[in-house]
Amino acid sequence: MTAPVGGDLAIETRGLRKTYRSVRGRAVGVEGLDLQVPVGGVHGFLGPNGSGKTTTIRMLLGLVRPDRGTATIFGHPVPRRLPEVVGRVGAIVESPKFFPAFSARRNLSLLADAIGTPRSRVDVVLDEVGLTGRARDRYRTYSLGMKQRLAIAATLLKDPDLLIFDEPTNGLDPAGIREIRRTMRSLGDQGKTVLVSSHVLAEVEQIADTVSIVARGRLVASGRVADLLGSGAGSRAVRVRVAPDDVTIATSVLETGGLLVRREHGALLVEGLDDAGAVNRALGERGVWAHELTPLQPDLESVFLGLTQHETPGAPTRGRRRRRGGPPDPPAAREQPSDLATEVGA
Amino acid sequence: MMRLLRVELRRLWARRVTRWACVGILVLAALSTVVAYGTARPPSPQEVAAAEGAYAAELEVWEAEGAEQVADCEASAEAEGATPQEWGCTDMEPRLDWYLPPSQTFVADAGQDPAVFGSESVNTDDPATAAAVQEVRGSVWNGWAGLSSLDDLAMLLLMGALVVGVSFVTAEVNSGSLGMWLTFEPRRQRVYWSKATAAAIGTAPLVVAGFALLVASSYAAFASFGTLGDVTGAVWAEVAAFTGRLVLAGAALAAIGVALGVLFKHAAAAVGVVAVVAWASLAFGYAFGELQRWLPTTALTAWLQGGSVFTVENCTPAADGVFECVPVDHVVTTAQGGLLLLAATVVLTGAAMLVFRWRDVS
Numbered sequence A: 001m002t003a004p005v006g007g008d009l010a011i012e013t014r015g016l017r018k019t020y021r022s023v024r025g026r027a028v029g030v031e032g033l034d035l036q037v038p039v040g041g042v043h044g045f046l047g048p049n050g051s052g053k054t055t056t057i058r059m060l061l062g063l064v065r066p067d068r069g070t071a072t073i074f075g076h077p078v079p080r081r082l083p084e085v086v087g088r089v090g091a092i093v094e095s096p097k098f099f100p101a102f103s104a105r106r107n108l109s110l111l112a113d114a115i116g117t118p119r120s121r122v123d124v125v126l127d128e129v130g131l132t133g134r135a136r137d138r139y140r141t142y143s144l145g146m147k148q149r150l151a152i153a154a155t156l157l158k159d160p161d162l163l164i165f166d167e168p169t170n171g172l173d174p175a176g177i178r179e180i181r182r183t184m185r186s187l188g189d190q191g192k193t194v195l196v197s198s199h200v201l202a203e204v205e206q207i208a209d210t211v212s213i214v215a216r217g218r219l220v221a222s223g224r225v226a227d228l229l230g231s232g233a234g235s236r237a238v239r240v241r242v243a244p245d246d247v248t249i250a251t252s253v254l255e256t257g258g259l260l261v262r263r264e265h266g267a268l269l270v271e272g273l274d275d276a277g278a279v280n281r282a283l284g285e286r287g288v289w290a291h292e293l294t295p296l297q298p299d300l301e302s303v304f305l306g307l308t309q310h311e312t313p314g315a316p317t318r319g320r321r322r323r324r325g326g327p328p329d330p331p332a333a334r335e336q337p338s339d340l341a342t343e344v345g346a
Numbered sequence B: 001m002m003r004l005l006r007v008e009l010r011r012l013w014a015r016r017v018t019r020w021a022c023v024g025i026l027v028l029a030a031l032s033t034v035v036a037y038g039t040a041r042p043p044s045p046q047e048v049a050a051a052e053g054a055y056a057a058e059l060e061v062w063e064a065e066g067a068e069q070v071a072d073c074e075a076s077a078e079a080e081g082a083t084p085q086e087w088g089c090t091d092m093e094p095r096l097d098w099y100l101p102p103s104q105t106f107v108a109d110a111g112q113d114p115a116v117f118g119s120e121s122v123n124t125d126d127p128a129t130a131a132a133v134q135e136v137r138g139s140v141w142n143g144w145a146g147l148s149s150l151d152d153l154a155m156l157l158l159m160g161a162l163v164v165g166v167s168f169v170t171a172e173v174n175s176g177s178l179g180m181w182l183t184f185e186p187r188r189q190r191v192y193w194s195k196a197t198a199a200a201i202g203t204a205p206l207v208v209a210g211f212a213l214l215v216a217s218s219y220a221a222f223a224s225f226g227t228l229g230d231v232t233g234a235v236w237a238e239v240a241a242f243t244g245r246l247v248l249a250g251a252a253l254a255a256i257g258v259a260l261g262v263l264f265k266h267a268a269a270a271v272g273v274v275a276v277v278a279w280a281s282l283a284f285g286y287a288f289g290e291l292q293r294w295l296p297t298t299a300l301t302a303w304l305q306g307g308s309v310f311t312v313e314n315c316t317p318a319a320d321g322v323f324e325c326v327p328v329d330h331v332v333t334t335a336q337g338g339l340l341l342l343a344a345t346v347v348l349t350g351a352a353m354l355v356f357r358w359r360d361v362s
């Protein structure tokens, strides 16, 4: 993806750096992050534990001061001019946090009063997240999922143009996850910008238009989901099904050809090749005929792991920076595991 | 800004700590009423009869041996180089009121005997200081009477305001809801002001109502026994002035509470620091000598009671190597106490605001 011009960016950071001082010295939270989030649509913000996602979000919201670097939201430098844009930004940072002894309604009505939103809006957003029935109970008594819903309701109080969700589906039940996913997708479709950090890559793959992947506080990849999947950053594979009697010979034929072969549910998973036709040819030459030959598109998980698996927490920071660019490959006939097969946007 | 202040006031009043503070005030008023009833009740005829019996018996002994006892006392005093007055030799004759159960009036009688009621002689050469000392000791808050005991309870109200101020911000820090709040209003200076102002304004009604309740219940107790004493317009004027100073002190302490809450983040730490400072300055205040005038407790007392007197022993080595000590009285005026309180509030608020402005919030 070529860098969009400045006006089209909802969020842009340049060289953003944050270290935390502690008794044991300095811990790097974010190490020179260049993040670009285009206006409109859902942007996945991915990275292993401790890679600096939450820290970045805190810096964008003015909760934490960067040591160095700049950040803008809708072109306004933050945190300096955050007050001008904060009304357009709804955010949940990490776990939801409200006054434990107050009810959901009181918590939200205090927030609504603080920004001058009519209190009637409180009931509307509570209804939107399905909390009306428990609105008068103390926040303390809520389940994790209900707390998460309340946090989402709070972000909707402002009717924001940019929503920042840090692991919003954490603790939700499957129906809840699906609902939040729908909400995020529909917000994206309405032209709002949604920045979502998540460890559930299948989820991000379904709803995100673009993603940024960070590791050790740096950007390692970013772009359209489809481009990343077609980029070869993850490995490509072909699923081959042959007659049961031919499995052994087919395996040895392919392995002799330098391919990596795994057995999976009675089929062979062949990795390390560019062209599915090569498999067919090699097998045919030995008189083995495939019943099925399916090129498998790598999923976001394999791309993610390919880019970040050497980035274990605590390892010294290396200058590992890879940014993908160039035109997208035409998406290949893409087969997805059936549990991921819904709600693919964009 | 006004909007934020209104929201914070709403939050303050919805908090359980604030509601518990109201309950605490009611309990305090109830206890003080019970005590007031105890001391306001004049001695019953039986008690008077018993006291008269005991007094008569002692008087008999005195008449027989009194002269001898006084002579002994004076001899011992002289041996130690003290005057008979210092040893109390002049005050040995039994009096009926020693045998009566203690009973007070709501305000002390104008002609109260200073020797009996704990106001010692004035130790100063400076006539202006002497006048000030006399004035402080003569105030309605310094006698031995129902009204005079209420100023200590007023201190409890002030501690309540401080605790409400502390927990108003620490609860927010510890629950993490401050982070959420700042995503709605990122201008930290405003956020700080709204919290400090809300605590200062919001606790004022509690302090006023609490003190009014204390005065009213005590007055009612004494009135019911007809032992009010000489309650003049001047007394009520002083009560009103005291209430005014109490409200200002309450606002200052609530703001100090907010500042300490921000600086220490944990309610227990902030309140603990205040408790240690207060305890140390009450228990070891004398060790500070003339520096006592800078102690927070002295300032607070001076501000509330219309001045405060402390005595320092001025010791100089005499020719034979023995130290000779002369007590000297010092006065801290209302204005000095108030200024010190104000300065403490301003300094702590400034420090807390700086910290709050730049601190990372998680």
Ligand SMILES: Nc1ncnc2c1ncn2[C@@H]1O[C@H](COP(=O)(O)OP(=O)(O)OP(=O)(O)O)[C@@H](O)[C@H]1O
Binding pocket: A020, A021, A022, A027, A028, A029, A030, A047, A048, A049, A050, A051, A052, A053, A054, A055, A056, B362
């Ligand atoms: N308050 C803090 N004090 C010290 N170090 C911190 C603090 N907050 C974060 N860090 C460190 O900064 C790094 C980045 O943390 P951050 O929470 O931003 O990661 P993350 O990407 O959100 O991780 P996760 O996926 O687990 O939520 C980590 O190494 C973490 O230990």
Ligand SMILES: [Mg+2]
Binding pocket: A053, A054, A055, A094, A166
């Ligand atoms: Mg995180």
